[in-house]
Amino acid sequence: MEFSLFDKEKKIVEQAEKLIAKQECDPEEIRDFLAVFIDAFRRCYQEQKCLIRISDRLQEQLLETKKELLIKTDQLKRQAKDLKALNENFASEIAARKRIEEKLRIMANRDALTKVYNRRRFLEFLEMEVKKVKRTNKALCLMILDIDKFKNINDQFGHAVGDQALCHFTTVVSSGIREIDVFGRLGGEEFGVILPETSREEALVVAERLRSMVEKRGLISAMGNINITVSIGIAELRAGESGERLIARADAAMYVAKQNGRNRVEIA
Amino acid sequence: MENIVIQPSERTPEVNFDFVSGRLSIRGEAYPENVSTFFGPVLAALHTYLQTKPDHDVIMDIEMEYFNSSSAKALMNIFQLMDEAVEAGVQAVVRWHYNKDDDIMQEFGEDFSEDLRFLSFEMVEID
Numbered sequence: 001m002e003f004s005l006f007d008k009e010k011k012i013v014e015q016a017e018k019l020i021a022k023q024e025c026d027p028e029e030i031r032d033f034l035a036v037f038i039d040a041f042r043r044c045y046q047e048q049k050c051l052i053r054i055s056d057r058l059q060e061q062l063l064e065t066k067k068e069l070l071i072k073t074d075q076l077k078r079q080a081k082d083l084k085a086l087n088e089n090f091a092s093e094i095a096a097r098k099r100i101e102e103k104l105r106i107m108a109n110r111d112a113l114t115k116v117y118n119r120r121r122f123l124e125f126l127e128m129e130v131k132k133v134k135r136t137n138k139a140l141c142l143m144i145l146d147i148d149k150f151k152n153i154n155d156q157f158g159h160a161v162g163d164q165a166l167c168h169f170t171t172v173v174s175s176g177i178r179e180i181d182v183f184g185r186l187g188g189e190e191f192g193v194i195l196p197e198t199s200r201e202e203a204l205v206v207a208e209r210l211r212s213m214v215e216k217r218g219l220i221s222a223m224g225n226i227n228i229t230v231s232i233g234i235a236e237l238r239a240g241e242s243g244e245r246l247i248a249r250a251d252a253a254m255y256v257a258k259q260n261g262r263n264r265v266e267i268a
Numbered sequence: 269m270e271n272i273v274i275q276p277s278e279r280t281p282e283v284n285f286d287f288v289s290g291r292l293s294i295r296g297e298a299y300p301e302n303v304s305t306f307f308g309p310v311l312a313a314l315h316t317y318l319q320t321k322p323d324h325d326v327i328m329d330i331e332m333e334y335f336n337s338s339s340a341k342a343l344m345n346i347f348q349l350m351d352e353a354v355e356a357g358v359q360a361v362v363r364w365h366y367n368k369d370d371d372i373m374q375e376f377g378e379d380f381s382e383d384l385r386f387l388s389f390e391m392v393e394i395d
Contacts, residue, residue: 003308005341008348043383047344050379054340057372 012040111185113163114170122184122192126243129182129196133237140237141195141203142246144254145173145210148229148262150189157223165228168219176210192247200236200267207232207265215263229263236268269320272313280306281332287317293329298339307342314346318353326350326358331365331394332373340376347380347387354386365392 004010019025019033109121117125126142133140147153147169154162166189173191174183182194193210195203211230219226233254237246253268260266269287276282281296292314300306318326328350335343347362354360364377374391381389 003304003312005303005307005338005345008345043348046383047341050344050383051337051340053379054376055337057375058337061372 009040009044012037114167114185116170116174116191117182117184119184119186122182122186122194123243125182125184126192126194126247129194130237130241130243130246132196138197139199141198141200142235142237142250143193143195143203143207143210144186144233144247144250145191145193145230146232146254146258147189148231148258153226153228157221157226161219161221161223161226164221165219165226168217169214169228169230172213172217173210176213177206192250200234203234203236204265204267207234211263211265231257231262232265233257234265234267269313269317272310274310283310285310285313285317287313287322290322290324290326291329292326293331294343295329295331297333298335298342300339303338303342307339307345311342311345311349314349318349318358321353321356321358324359326353326360328360328362329365330362332376344380344383347384347389351384351387354388361388361390363390363392365394368393368395 015033016037019030109117111118129140132138147165150162150165153165166185170183170185170191173193177183177193177195180196182196184192186192195206198206211232214228214230219228231254233250233252233256235246235250235253249268253266257264257266271287272283272285274280274283276296279297280300281294281298283294285292298306328346330343332343350360350362364380366373366377374393377389377391381391
């Protein structure tokens with residue numbers, strides 16, 4: 001027989017129904033049953049009271065828990081918001097720091113005035129390119145460019161115009177070389193261009209073009225138009241030669257160009 | 269009579285009815301999927317046991333952490349059986365254990381005890 005939580009209650013109801021169905025009732029029997037019925041009813045009512053109290057208490061607790069959860073959720077939302085703001089601050093701080101680092105990196109590697117590579121970085125590039133040639137056996141040329149009579153510009157127009165002339169010169173040269181070429185300031189008015197994968201014949205063409213560009217595009221300054229010319233020396237890397245030696249030969253070629261009247265290209 | 273030993277599950281309490289010694293206990297949480305299936309056999313066995321009018325003391329320890337409404341009705345049926353047994357001459361006591369911080373379980377125990385006429389219902393605070 002299947003068990004039910006309300007077996008007793010059901011039994012009393014069945015008894016009552018049987019009694020009512022009877023044709024004739026003994027008043028004694030009815031009185032006896034009523035006593036049992038009232039007893040059961042009283043218990044039922046007490047149990048109901050108890051259950052309602054229990055349910056109410058549980059519901060109350062549920063409501064409290066719900067309210068606490070809502071408050072907690074609110075707090076969490078606020079915390080999440082704060083964290084997000086913190087994160088954003090952090091991200092923008094990181095971005096700012098990256099920008100500063102990038103600036104520092106550029107400052108460490110570039111010439112402050114002309115923004116082309118400084119001597120230190122240029123020599124590093126040269127070492128790298130020389131090493132690369134050992135692997136690839138490709139041609140490598142180096143140009144040394146020296147602005148002619150630069151001291152005269154400084155003396156005649158002042159250092160501000162001298163600086164302008166240097167910047168103008170680097171702009172012109174930059175526009176005449178390839179992306180893979182490395183352009184750097186070696187000091188004063190002396191510059192270098194590394195030409196990877198370039199033969200001496202090709203380098204000669206490039207140098208002549210640069211010389212001509214510099215000559216044609218004079219500096220337009222507040223002090224008037226100033227003609228600028230450049231003397232260029234070229235050297236091609238020899239087998240087993242060091243970067244230092246290569247510079248020395250290109251430099252020597254550049255001095256030859258100076259001696260031969262300036263505004264010209266000489267090849268070592 | 270065979271003892272009843274039911275291991276606790278997520279929704280049902282541990283039940284340990286040792287009918288030889290008269291030590292009966294229900295501990296844990298009670299919100300079974302089907303209250304009749306879980307408490308039916310327990311109630312039936314208790315009923316049979318109490319009908320034998322055991323001549324030793326019957327001690328029932330109840331320690332609930334949570335129970336739902338139908339489990340509350342099942343507990344009331346158990347207490348009713350015990351109450352009737354005491355009326356019929358059996359020596360029995362129910363000990364309602366509740367955690368000292370658990371006001372709700374304390375109140376529920378007090379509510380249950382109000383309905384009993386013969387059975388002694390002891391409140392036992394646990395630290």
